[in-house]
Amino acid sequence: MRKINFIRLLCTVFCIIAIIIIKIVNLISKTLCINIIVHSKLLLIVFVAILALIFCDILLSHRIYKGIRYFWYHFTIKNSLELQMIDAGFYIERNCYIDIPKIQLSFNNNFSAAELKIRDSLKFDKKLDDVVLSSALGKFVVERHYITDDGNYYIYELIDGSVSFKLVFNSFKEFLNYNKGIDTYKLFLDSRTAVKLQHCLLVGQTGSGKTYELYNVLLQMMNKQVKYELYFADPKGSSLAIIGSTINENRTAVSVEEIIDLLEQFVSLMRERKGELKELLKTQIDGDYSTFGLSPYVFICDEYASFASVLQSMEKKSRDKVKSLLYEIILQGRQLGFFLFLIMQKSDAALIDTALRDNMPLKIVLGNSEQQTYITTFGNGVDIPNRHYSVGEGVFTEPTIAPEPKLLQCPYCKFDILKAF
Numbered sequence: 022m023r024k025i026n027f028i029r030l031l032c033t034v035f036c037i038i039a040i041i042i043i044k045i046v047n048l049i050s051k052t053l054c055i056n057i058i059v060h061s062k063l064l065l066i067v068f069v070a071i072l073a074l075i076f077c078d079i080l081l082s083h084r085i086y087k088g089i090r091y092f093w094y095h096f097t098i099k100n101s102l103e104l105q106m107i108d109a110g111f112y113i114e115r116n117c118y119i120d121i122p123k124i125q126l127s128f129n130n131n132f133s134a135a136e137l138k139i140r141d142s143l144k145f146d147k148k149l150d151d152v153v154l155s156s157a158l159g160k161f162v163v164e165r166h167y168i169t170d171d172g173n174y175y176i177y178e179l180i181d182g183s184v185s186f187k188l189v190f191n192s193f194k195e196f197l198n199y200n201k202g203i204d205t206y207k208l209f210l211d212s213r214t215a216v217k218l219q220h221c222l223l224v225g226q227t228g229s230g231k232t233y234e235l236y237n238v239l240l241q242m243m244n245k246q247v248k249y250e251l252y253f254a255d256p257k258g259s260s261l262a263i264i265g266s267t268i269n270e271n272r273t274a275v276s277v278e279e280i281i282d283l284l285e286q287f288v289s290l291m292r293e294r295k296g297e298l299k300e301l302l303k304t305q306i307d308g309d310y311s312t313f314g315l316s317p318y319v320f321i322c323d324e325y326a327s328f329a330s331v332l333q334s335m336e337k338k339s340r341d342k343v344k345s346l347l348y349e350i351i352l353q354g355r356q357l358g359f360f361l362f363l364i365m366q367k368s369d370a371a372l373i374d375t376a377l378r379d380n381m382p383l384k385i386v387l388g389n390s391e392q393q394t395y396i397t398t399f400g401n402g403v404d405i406p407n408r409h410y411s412v413g414e415g416v417f418t419e420p421t422i423a424p425e426p427k428l429l430q431c432p433y434c435k436f437d438i439l440k441a442f
């Protein structure tokens with residue numbers, strides 16, 4: 022038993038026994054008409070007060086002052102967690118009681134998210150890093166965890182597994198209205214996340230919703246206050262090629278040669294932008310393209326792996342040319358406003374250069390992917406929220422808002438997407 026519970030139990034049992042004895046003694050003294058205990062009433066009050074204090078201590082330790090609902094969640098989840106931690110061996114035996122790491126739990130206003138802090142120790146450091154806590158947390162699941170800067174606590178960010186962040190747009194008008202509320206140089210991913218426009222790698226098995234999410238992003242880009250200049254590469258010649266041709270045929274490529282030409286066109290515009298921005302930076306040195314209200318240019322390549330594999334069969338000169346073009350965009354595009362959006366099923370080093378992949382700040386993996394896909398996309402040792410991902414659901418990382426994989430639920434557009442384009 023834990024020390025605090027042991028003390029509470031000991032005090033409670035002691036007080037109850039004392040009260041019973043006082044009552045019995047009182048009864049005997051009354052029937053025998055003798056005055057054995059003069060202060061029995063006072064003692065009774067003291068023991069009842071101790072019992073009341075223990076009760077108040079329990080209420081306060083579970084934050085009753087924040088409301089009955091808060092108390093109930095805190096009480097049930099903390100108790101369940103403590104019990105399961107003991108079952109899983111997270112305790113240290115000390116004489117007649119056991120010690121478990123200190124736990125702190127706090128919920129947000131509508132109980133859709135919570136933060137769990139567990140005191141780290143030499144004995145449990147590795148275990149606390151690896152443990153899957155979700156089964157002990159009722160309706161909550163662990164979204165990500167990290168250790169505090171001072172190394173004293175593990176923080177687990179919890180979310181209500183049943184809460185949905187998925188946006189559903191019944192009409193294109195609804196979509197446009199929502200998009201109006203988002204910054205010109207930002208894109209929304211779901212109801213709680215909007216990210217800065219930046220290089221993006223979108224990974225997921227066939228049917229996981231990659232192209233659908235791309236449509237959604239494209240519709241946002243095409244309806245911003247600043248014009249987004251879009252370039253489309255679709256080596257499989259499927260739906261993106263159709264949409265690209267309806268938007269701008271000259272900026273849509275299907276064959277590998279066409280895609281290379283389009284990339285060259287894109288990079289030459291980027292080089293022009295360099296001169297333009299250099300002049301503008303004289304007025305504000307720490308700015309970028311967005312500071313001066315310039316148009317972003319986005320090069321989108323669906324099924325990038327198809328392009329990469331055809332490219333591999335080509336002569337070295339072509340391969341090197343494409344590689345240097347891609348690197349130029351990745352390394353210089355951020356400030357100039359030129360971005361790459363690569364969509365692929367897997368992100369192995371055989372299909373995409375590791376350095377290229379690592380320099381893409383926004384990474385998304387949709388659907389239930391193999392562990393290897395998560396590792397190649399996000400790197401080793403990342404924690405993927407343990408759940409079933411349906412179509413359009415997955416995880417993403419982004420340096421500022423999601424350094425570790427965070428849940429993502431892509432919007433559902435109930436209107437005719439092709440018509441909207």
Ligand SMILES: Nc1ncnc2c1ncn2[C@@H]1O[C@H](COP(=O)(O)OP(=O)(O)O)[C@@H](O)[C@H]1O
Pocket residue numbers: 225226227228229230231232233234412413414430431432433434
């Ligand atoms: N966010 C979403 N919400 C609802 N349905 C979706 C969503 N994303 C994808 N779908 C459905 O799944 C189908 C397959 O998605 P698609 O984008 O073509 O997959 P992928 O490109 O990964 O192979 C789409 O035609 C659509 O009906």
Ligand SMILES: [Mg+2]
Pocket residue numbers: 231232233323
């Ligand atoms: Mg697709």
